[in-house]
Amino acid sequence: MILRFAGISSNKNGDSPRFINKKIRDLIGSKKTLLFKKVMINKPTLIALACTPFLSFAEVEYQLKIDQGAHHLGDVSITFPKSAQSHLDIQLPDWRTGRYEILNLANGVRLFNAEDQNGNVLEWNKVDKNTWRVHFDEPTEVNIDYQVYANELGLRARHIDDSHAFIDASGFFMFSDSFRQEPVSVELEVPKEWRSVSGMAFGDNKHSFVAKNYDILLDSPIETGINELRKFEVDGRQYELVIWGEGNYDVALMLRDLKKLVKTGSLIWDDYPYQRYVFMVHATSGARGATEHLNSTIIQRHRDSFAKRDDYVAFISTAAHEFIHTWNVKNYRPEGLVPYDYTDINYSNLLWLAEGSTSYLEDYLLLSAGITTNKEYFKGLTRTINRHLNTPGREIQSAAQTSFDKWINQGGDHGKNYSTNIYSEGALVSMALDIDLLVKSDGKVSYKDVHRELYKQHKLPNSFTSADVKAILKQLSGRDYSQWWAKHVDGPLNLDFDALLAQVGLEHVRPSSAKxxxxxxxxxxxxxxxxxxxxxxxxxxxxxxxxxxxxxxxxxxxxxxxxxxxxxxxxxxxxxxxxxxxxxxxxxxxxxxxxxxxxSKPKLVQPILTPSIMQAKLYKAWMGVAHPYQTTN
CATH class of the missing domain: 2.30.42.10 (PDZ domain)
Incomplete structure (x- = not known):
């Protein structure tokens, strides 16, 4: 049993929370009572005890030692609180949040060992591929040690080399359901020149972190190593940009646009669910992609894919996507994903809304912030529509079906012929729904209002279903969207893009030079x-x-x-x-x-040269900026 003090780093006499925890552990672990056990805790420590805002009598302590970085190895130690059970099941997640795919992360674990609080070796056996069962005869703390091979940078789950470590807890830190809701601490032993950054609060030194429970730890990755760190403040909230790796990026430009981006959350939602947010960037030679977390994101790009305008737009669009996830997914998410089951598939037919709607909304934020232009938006929308039209699987698999099957959907030739994906399909469903809402409400109701209500009505620990979304649509519009939903969400998406886009002053046309x-x-x-x-x-x-x-x-x-x-x-x-x-x-x-x-050339999305007053009005309500050819009258 451990007493943990959230937010205390040390007192005047240098008693850190870890020092205090040891004394309390000694005290509570004794057969004597507090009254008869003499424990040397000085007066400042007792004052800290009395003033601590939250106290817990159980904490899981994690330690990660990295001294073989070149070989991608890390040594993990875990102390689980005293348990009165006859055994403790300890598991490593089978997937990580933000990537709906079984990753078999336990394949990197070796040299597993278990001991009791007195250092005696405990027997253990594997129950399944990612569960270790530790046996004991009497109540005891359980100390676990094992080694992790971390050379999977592209999965954004774990990576160690001689310059850094990216630590997503799903790839490193085991958990027990018995203590999943207890406070946790993480202590890193890394080269002295390394810097550690995370969305979690710091513990008692620059390489330690604390979190209220395992779920927060799992959704708060750590970047530690030789990196570039910049801090900034916007509207009273703290932000950090940490970059690992050399590249052709312009830090000043990134900071300028990130400052603009983070101000746009209020355009959709009524408040911000964080006071501190961390943008992590990997400039690499191979890994690509990004993942959202509670109050941070990890973005990976080729080190030479920042300087050209198209490359930079791709980067800042990714940053916008992950930023939106702070609300959509991290603060409201579909039934089936609440709470996360880290050891099995989490089914949902609404992943198109979780991911595709996020892709759709990113353009609104970027345009509204003045980071991207109308022309750049049209280029991206052209790409999304043409990708959809050139995917034969769109005639077979609906947005709801591809959501449910995300965990097993194949890529490659067969996937393109028989499947769709939650990103582009979800973005187009979102666009069609947004325009429908705007047109039928004379520009007064939009899809952004739907997400505002999802955040209000279904914030975690609640979840939402398709019925909940349809109820919000009816609440906002006064119309029943059941038939629309059956056609566009539950059935394969078949949109008339010419008619759809014309309502907001755009056209989808083949260039005259096409042959x-x-x-x-x-x-x-x-x-x-x-x-x-x-x-x-x-x-x-x-x-x-x-x-x-x-x-x-x-x-x-x-x-x-x-x-x-x-x-x-x-x-x-x-x-x-x-x-x-x-x-x-x-x-x-x-x-x-x-x-x-x-x-020879695909169709392009472009603005109508002479939009009507209504088209221009709806475009402004849709994208937050004026139509490129809007007249003054």
């Missing part, structure tokens, strides 16, 4: 002297001819195809039949197919 071209309905990558098909569109020309991804295209009409499939097909017309020779299973084969019609 009609012949197509096989497939794409290929150059692999030296041959082209290898990497996508064959379902029901397309190549599909109908029996070609599949992985086939090596050798020749079309007896002419060797070397560098580009599209270049080869330029001399043919749609409707022509051609012979295609290819290699499959090391055997030369051939087939005949009829080329289909395609275009």
């Amino acid at each position: 009609t071209v012949a197509s096989m309905g497939a794409t290929a990558k150059n692999r030296g002297e041959v082209l290898v098909l990497n996508h064959v569109a379902r029901e397309g020309a190549a599909w109908a001819a029996g070609l599949t991804s992985g086939d090596k295209i050798v020749a079309v009409n007896k002419h060797h195809v070397r560098k580009s499939l599209n270049a080869t097909l330029q001399r043919f017309s749609a409707g022509e039949k051609v012979e295609v020779e290819f290699i499959r299973r090391d055997k030369l084969m051939s087939t005949t197919l009829t080329l289909s019609l395609d275009h």
Whole structure:
């Protein structure tokens, strides 16, 4: 049993919480009572005891020692409070928050050992792949030690090298359900030149942190190492930007735009759920992606992908996405994800709202803040729509279905042909719903109001269902959205983008310079002297001819195809039949197919040159800025 003092680093006599905890542990662990046990706690310590805002008689203590960084190894020690059970089940999560995929993180654990509070070895056995059961005959603290191999930077779960460590608790720190809600402390033993940063509060030194429970620890990663740190304040809240790795980034530009970004939360929600927020950035040579956490985010980009404007917009858009998650997911999230089950799949048919709506809203914040332009928004929306239209799986899998199946959905050729994804599909559902609300309310009600109400009505520890969202829609609009929901959410999304976008003063048109071209309905990558098909569109020309991804295209009409499939097909017309020779299973084969019609350039989203007063009004209500061609009258 441990007594923990939140917010105390040390007193005048240097008694830290860890020092005090040891004394209290000695006291409570004794068979004698407080009255008869003489424990030397000085007067300032007793004053600290009396003034401490929260006291807990159970704490889980974590320690991580890193002295073999080059080999990606870390040594973990955990002290669990005294338990009166006959055994303690200790588990490592099977996935991490923000990534809906089973990761099998226990595969990095070795050298597991368990001891009682007196240093006696305890017996243990594995119950399943990520559960260790420790046995004991009498109540005792349980001390656990094990080694973790951490070389999975791209998973954003754990990484150690000679310059830093990224510590997501899911990849390092085991837990017991018996103590999941108890306070925790983390102590790092790292090279002296390293700096440690986290969304958690500091403990009693610059490499220690404290949290109210394991759930907060699990959603508060630590970046420790050789890094660049900048701090700033906006509207009384504290922010930090920590960057690991060299790159072509402009820190001053990042700080300028992050300051603008964090002010925009009030455009959607009534308050901020944090007083301190940390932006963590990895400038790397390989890892890509980002993950949201309670009051922090980790963003990974190639070290040379910051300077060009398109690259920078991608970075700041990611920052906006993760920032929005501070509300959407971290403070209100769908049923099935509350509370998190760290050892199993957490099913929900609303991940499209959790992720796709976040992708959709990021553009509103960036435009409203003046960080991006209308032109940049149209470019991104064009990309999202065309990706959707070029995904045959959109005709099969709905937003609700892809949400539920996120944990098992495949990527690659089959995934593109038969599945969708929660990000782009969810963004387009959100856009369609937003425009519908705006049009039918004369610009008075928007999808942003839906998220404001979700935050008000279903804040954690509550959750929400599809019925709850539909109830909010009816509350705001006075209309029943059940049929709309059945068509656009529960059924495959089939939008008329021309009609949809016209309502807010935009058009979806093919450039006049676009030409009609012949197509096989497939794409290929150059692999030296041959082209290898990497996508064959379902029901397309190549599909109908029996070609599949992985086939090596050798020749079309007896002419060797070397560098580009599209270049080869330029001399043919749609409707022509051609012979295609290819290699499959090391055997030369051939087939005949009829080329289909395609275009040299995709459709673009662009503003209507002469929008009506209503179109301009709805555009302003939609995106928070004036229509590019809005007139003054």
